[in-house]
Amino acid sequence: MIDLLVAGGGPAGLATALHAARVGLSVRVREPRDGVVDKACGEGLMPGAVARLARLGVDPAGRALRGIRYLAGPARAEALFPGPPGRGVRRTVLHDALRAAALDAGVVVERRAVRDVVQGADRVVVDGTPARYVVAADGLHSPVRRSLGLEAGTRGRQRYGLRRHVGVAPWTDLVEVHWSAHAEAYVTPVGPGEVGVAILTSVRRPYEEQLAAFPALRERLRGEATSTVRGAGPLRQRTTRRVAGRVLLVGDAAGYVDALTGEGLSLALAQAEAAVAAVRAGRPERYEADWRRVVRRYRLLTEALLAAAAVPPARRALVPAARALPVLFDAAVRELGRPA
Ligand SMILES: Cc1cc2nc3c(=O)[nH]c(=O)nc-3n(C[C@H](O)[C@H](O)[C@H](O)COP(=O)(O)OP(=O)(O)OC[C@H]3O[C@@H](n4cnc5c(N)ncnc54)[C@H](O)[C@@H]3O)c2cc1C
Numbered sequence: 001m002i003d004l005l006v007a008g009g010g011p012a013g014l015a016t017a018l019h020a021a022r023v024g025l026s027v028r029v030r031e032p033r034d035g036v037v038d039k040a041c042g043e044g045l046m047p048g049a050v051a052r053l054a055r056l057g058v059d060p061a062g063r064a065l066r067g068i069r070y071l072a073g074p075a076r077a078e079a080l081f082p083g084p085p086g087r088g089v090r091r092t093v094l095h096d097a098l099r100a101a102a103l104d105a106g107v108v109v110e111r112r113a114v115r116d117v118v119q120g121a122d123r124v125v126v127d128g129t130p131a132r133y134v135v136a137a138d139g140l141h142s143p144v145r146r147s148l149g150l151e152a153g154t155r156g157r158q159r160y161g162l163r164r165h166v167g168v169a170p171w172t173d174l175v176e177v178h179w180s181a182h183a184e185a186y187v188t189p190v191g192p193g194e195v196g197v198a199i200l201t202s203v204r205r206p207y208e209e210q211l212a213a214f215p216a217l218r219e220r221l222r223g224e225a226t227s228t229v230r231g232a233g234p235l236r237q238r239t240t241r242r243v244a245g246r247v248l249l250v251g252d253a254a255g256y257v258d259a260l261t262g263e264g265l266s267l268a269l270a271q272a273e274a275a276v277a278a279v280r281a282g283r284p285e286r287y288e289a290d291w292r293r294v295v296r297r298y299r300l301l302t303e304a305l306l307a308a309a310a311v312p313p314a315r316r317a318l319v320p321a322a323r324a325l326p327v328l329f330d331a332a333v334r335e336l337g338r339p340a
Pocket residue numbers: 007008009010011012013030031032033037039040041042043044045046049112113114115137138139140142143144160161162163198199231232233250251252253259262263264265266268
């Protein structure tokens with residue numbers, strides 16, 4: 001019987017598998033998509049994510065990110081990460097690097113979806129394959145989470161994400177967040193001649209129409225599109241708990257608030273580490289408290305920003321306030337830049 005079966009070969013699943021293989025567990029990943037996987041993402045690795053990847057020996061090529069800049073019309077505010085930089089990394093590059101490291105560490109990656117998960121006293125049987133533990137890292141809409149009854153339903157205003165890349169030379173080494181009345185556009189340099197532009201909004205419209213709300217940014221994006229539009233959402237996904245018997249939820253599958261602070265990958269990597277530690281100790285239930293500890297600060301910051309962004313006068317005041325209160329904005333960016 002294998003020690004760990006991982007459902008999902010995205011960053012959370014591959015990092016979990018890599019941690020598990022490195023501590024001597026036998027591990028298998030099941031991922032239905034073939035080859036290098038792309039996905040709607042802002043592609044900004046915060047400094048903590050870069051550090052966690054480095055500890056795994058994974059060093060994907062990208063563009064150093066030194067901090068964050070908020071812009072709304074003429075107002076702008078910026079702050080630098082206090083320590084080492086983050087990195088803008090194309091999703092395909094990140095996936096390729098994680099997958100190569102996992103295969104190198106002896107992880108078996110099978111091209112198939114997980115469908116049937118049956119819990120037993122000393123094992124979990126996944127589509128007929130027994131494993132001591134299962135990590136469900138099957139993304140925002142996690143079928144495994146749903147099949148185990150761990151969804152808590154959604155409430156409130158829903159937000160969605162869309163992204164596309166443009167072939168222009170990056171004009172800054174900061175992540176730029178452009179604010180309009182109903183959406184934010186996140187510009188992340190990912191290479192010497194390419195930037196990614198992710199738009200987050202609660203108003204569902206085609207990408208081009210969304211971009212029209214940012215005329216100054218659109219002016220700067222006078223290059224060829226280098227990728228097609230990809231979308232994701234609704235972003236907020238609530239879960240009742242993160243451990244059910246011998247199954248642990250990791251990454252977006254464990255629940256998600258919003259991409260506003262660009263921390264999904266940092267959290268996924270931290271959760272992967274915590275889940276493997278709990279499995280290795282033979283105490284899966286321990287992961288619940290670790291998960292809460294990992295996400296606490298992210299949830300507080302993201303919920304606070306979302307609450308402000310949802311009320312038009314507060315939303316309009318966000319960037320001027322960040323400029324008027326640099327100590328506060330600096331503190332928030334310091335939190336995002338905190339090393340792992
Ligand atoms: C618009 C947008 C912008 C974002 N910007 C940033 C950012 O700048 N920085 C950042 O850190 N984070 C960002 N995020 C969040 C980040 O993309 C996610 O947190 C991250 O991708 C989570 O990784 P994951 O492995 O949990 O899920 P995923 O990357 O979604 O991987 C899940 C995998 O599971 C597979 N799967 C699905 N069903 C099954 C099944 N039944 N069996 C087996 N496998 C299955 C899927 O094929 C997929 O490969 C952003 C998200 C969005 C939507």
